[in-house]
Each structure stands twice: as C-alpha cells, then as structure tokens.
Amino acid sequence: MSELPAGLTLSEQILSHAAGVAARAGELVIAPVDRCMSHDSLTPEVIEALRNELKAAHVFDPERIAVFVDHVAPAASVATANAQMKLRRWVAEEGIRHFYDVGVGVCHQVMIEEGLVAPGQIAIGTDSHSNAYGAVGCFGTGVGSRDMALAMATGQNWFRVPETIRINLHGRLGQGVSAKDISLYLCGLLGMEGANYQAVEFHGAPWMTLDSRETLCSMTTELGAKAGLFYPEGEAVAHLTPPNWLRPDPAAQFVRTVDVDLNALPAQVARPPEVNHVTPAADLADVRVDLVFIGTCTNGRLQDLRAAADILRGRRVAPGVRLLVIPASHRILQAAVEDGTLGTLLAAGATVGTPGCGPCIGRHMGVIGAGEVCFSTANRNFRGRMGDPEGLVYLGSPETAAATALTGRITDVASL
C-alpha cells in the first residue's frame, strides 16, 4: 500500500506495504515474498515438498529464487555429491538463473553482494541466519522446507507481524572491539529467547560499515529474533535506495528499548555450550585452544580478514594451534588476495578453505574431536555443533580470534 499510517516499526511498515493492509505487531498477514533463498542442506526437502507433496508443475517465478551450494561445499561424501547433482538438475529444469555453486560463498554474504535483497523487500531463506538481510533494510527471516516450498509454489506466505526491540547504539567502539562484541553482549543481556518471535532494530550508528551491520543482523537469530534490521542510512549503504514509504518513525511502538554504550564495551566471548554464556575475553585468559576458525556468514568478510591480518602481521600463530581462515565469498577471497590480506594471513601460518560455511555446522573442513577446543568467529557453540559432542567451541570476534591464535589462549587484543 502506498500510504502507510504513522507509528509503525520498520517490520510493520515492510509487512504492511507488502500485504496491502496497515498491520500492527501481533497480526497475521499474507504477503508476497520478493526473494526465496534456499541452500544445499534443505533444498532436497524443498524439492520433495514441491514435486511430491504439492505436485507443483513449476515454481511460481524462478527470478525470485536464489539457490546456493555452501553448507557442504565441495561435497564431502558420495551421498552429498549425489544430492548436489539432483539440486543442479532441479535448478536447470526450473530455469533458476540465480544459482551459486561450490566456492561462490555463504548464501547470506552473496545475497547481499549480488544485490539480491534490497531495502523494503521481504526475503525468506531456508536458513536461520537469513536475518542478515536486515543489514540492507530488507525484512529477512528464516523458514523451514515446507514454508519455502509453499512460497516457491505460490509466490507468497503468511507472517505474524513481530513486535520490535529497539537497540540504541551510543558512542564508538574501542580498538580491537567490533560488531561481534556488540552481538555477544546483547546475547548475554537478552538471552537466547530474548527476542523470540520479535524483530530487533538497530539505531544510532549510521557510521557503521555494511560488513558490521551484516554481523549484527545475522546474530539477532541467536536472540531468537525473526528479523534484525537497520534503516539504510550512511556512507556504507549510499548505493542503496530505500523506497519512499520506508523510514524510521519516531512514533513507532517498541516492546523494549536497550541502550548500549559502545565506548565502554570490552571484547566479549561466548562460552560453550550456549551463546548467552557471555564473558569479557580478558576473563578467559587461561583457556587453551587447539583450533582458531575465522569465517562464516557471521564474520568471514573482508573487514574481518583485514582486522585479523592487522593483528597477525609479521607474527606467527602459536605452536600447536591451527588457524583456519574461510572467506565468506569468492569475491572476498579475491579482494583479500589483491590487497595483500591473504598473504599476511598465510605468512602467519593460516590455512585457507573454500568460501562457504566451512566447519561451522560440524560437517566437513575442520570439525573438532573429543576434548578439542575451538575459538570460532561463527554464531553457535552448542554441544556437538562443530564435531564431537565433547569438543568445546568459544565464540568471539575476528580480532579476539587473531590474538588468540598468536598466544594459544583466549586473548583480548588489548592485552597484547
């Protein structure tokens, strides 16, 4: 609808506009979906639901669909290789042009790089971290296979309009502290279901880079949030044009407002096995690590690799520590080669993997064994998440990861 009433949150505006009704938090709407993202892990179920359950002759609109091979890429077994062949056949049969095969990168990063999500749109993905699209002002949310199949077949789905938590960011981050530290701080403060069924809006940081916005929006998933959104303003998103009906409304109603003083925020770490077990990194200096993993849709972007390289430049990873770097996309990998970031990381002793999800989901490319400790820049540290259930995963920023790789113990950059 062209004329939205006043007093709506960003989520209420986007869902109302799409549904053609003025909808408030708590209401249910049916809305067209601008983009459907599906990756190799759930697409087999989506195809099954579309073809054998819905008996859909074809998808509603192949242009609205984007398909990725990133979760197990390259294939780690004959079973996954065969599943990926079926996926490629289906993509060809449906005429899906937005297909990103092994090595292009993690779905969320590439969706934003390729401009497949835009301000004011609705995008759903068969991945819980589809909240990342809020970095460009898109209402992005994760769904399962049958919700995806319905949207692919009909071009729409139903949504409960979420209540919204407003986060006001004050001041600027200190040296060695970055977006991930804000996210982990919020996880500790609000808890793992602090935003369940709700949206999160970030305000007060038009200076923030797009990479950092992606980290923050993506991590709202760990609060249970349905979406995490920035209104696109500032130099980092000057290339985006928000629709004229989308704007932060001072009269919008929020269920909660949280103020965060960035100046006072130290580096944060989430201890296993839950993302809300958050402690300042400085308090964990006695924790020894075996593997440091820098990558994923959370923190595998160019800014993240550069931050790590700045700390590792001219130094070597501690003996006995493995440093695994997996850029979130091929473009990032290429940029890191061109600007020397990758050379710096390699000189420090890093191993580099194919752009994609890597070992984040515990399936390939660096899973951990019983009793091993990983310091990861990913988003989850659940028991068994990255491999053996007796392995331990600590989560933190790329800066803390790099400092930790240098000393072999969890290390706040400030203490180096």
Add this chain to the structure above:
Amino acid sequence: MARIWVFGDNIDTDQILPGRYAPYMTSEADLGKYPFIEYRPEFASEVRPGDIIVTGNNFGCGSSREYAPRALRAVGIAAIIAPSFARIFYRNALNLGLPLFQADLSADVADGADATIDRSSGVLTVGGYARQLPPPPLWLRQVWDEGGVIAYYLNHGRLPLGEAR
C-alpha cells in the same frame, strides 16, 4: 503404554538432530535412528509411537532444519509440551502436523511416566490423572488435523489464514 520424555531448557536443533546426521549427510531412510543421538543416545531405540516430550523453555532453538521435527514425527512423537518454543521450530512442527502445546510441566511430571495425550482436546493423562493443556488457536489445530500445511493448502487451495488479512 506411551511414556513421557523430560528434557531441559534451550534444547537446540543440534541436540535434536546433529547436522552431520541430516538426511543430506546420511539417508532419508535412517532419519528415525538419529533424534537425540548424542544428547540422549537411548532415545531413538526406546521411543515408541505415542510418546510425549515435555521440555523447558525455548525448545528447538537454533537452525531452520526441518528434519529435526521431521525426525521426531518419524519416531511417532504424539506431542511436545514446553513453556516456549523457538520460532522456526514452532512453525516447522506446525507445517508437519506435529502438535505442540504451550505449558510448563517439566517440574510436574517424571521422566518415564506413563502418559497419553488426546491431541484434539489437549487432554494429557499422566498416571491416571488428567489435565487440560491450554488449547492452541483453532486454525493451528486445523493444520495439524489435516496433516500439515501442505495437506491444508491442497485441501483448501489457500494458505492457513487464521485471522490473517
């Protein structure tokens, strides 16, 4: 006789079905072998159709993997009762026709207790004592009763509307 399985708070999808046991990694035919394979290894071999899961807050948090609730449906779980569910899990279970009831019972019922549930009326009977669970909205029940969201769509030619506009 069906029984109750009691779990704690924040049971994430990696506990329900670890990523490396996904049908994508193993096989569709083996899906029922893997629920809680690491968290509670005896579950998959001892669970019987009609059994009920009673858990703490935020059940199913984490991934969007629909094969997590699908594995629970595959072994015949009749219902899951929790004070709160993570949002994607809730919707996936609804879409699969797996009934969820919102109630905080994990401190009131014993793991292994004999129990049955009438999913239509929401009456849970534990050790001969019956209690009424808070009923979900009618339209949600209709989706379960028809076997999930795809069956609902095929039956009605539209999405489950609820009070949607």
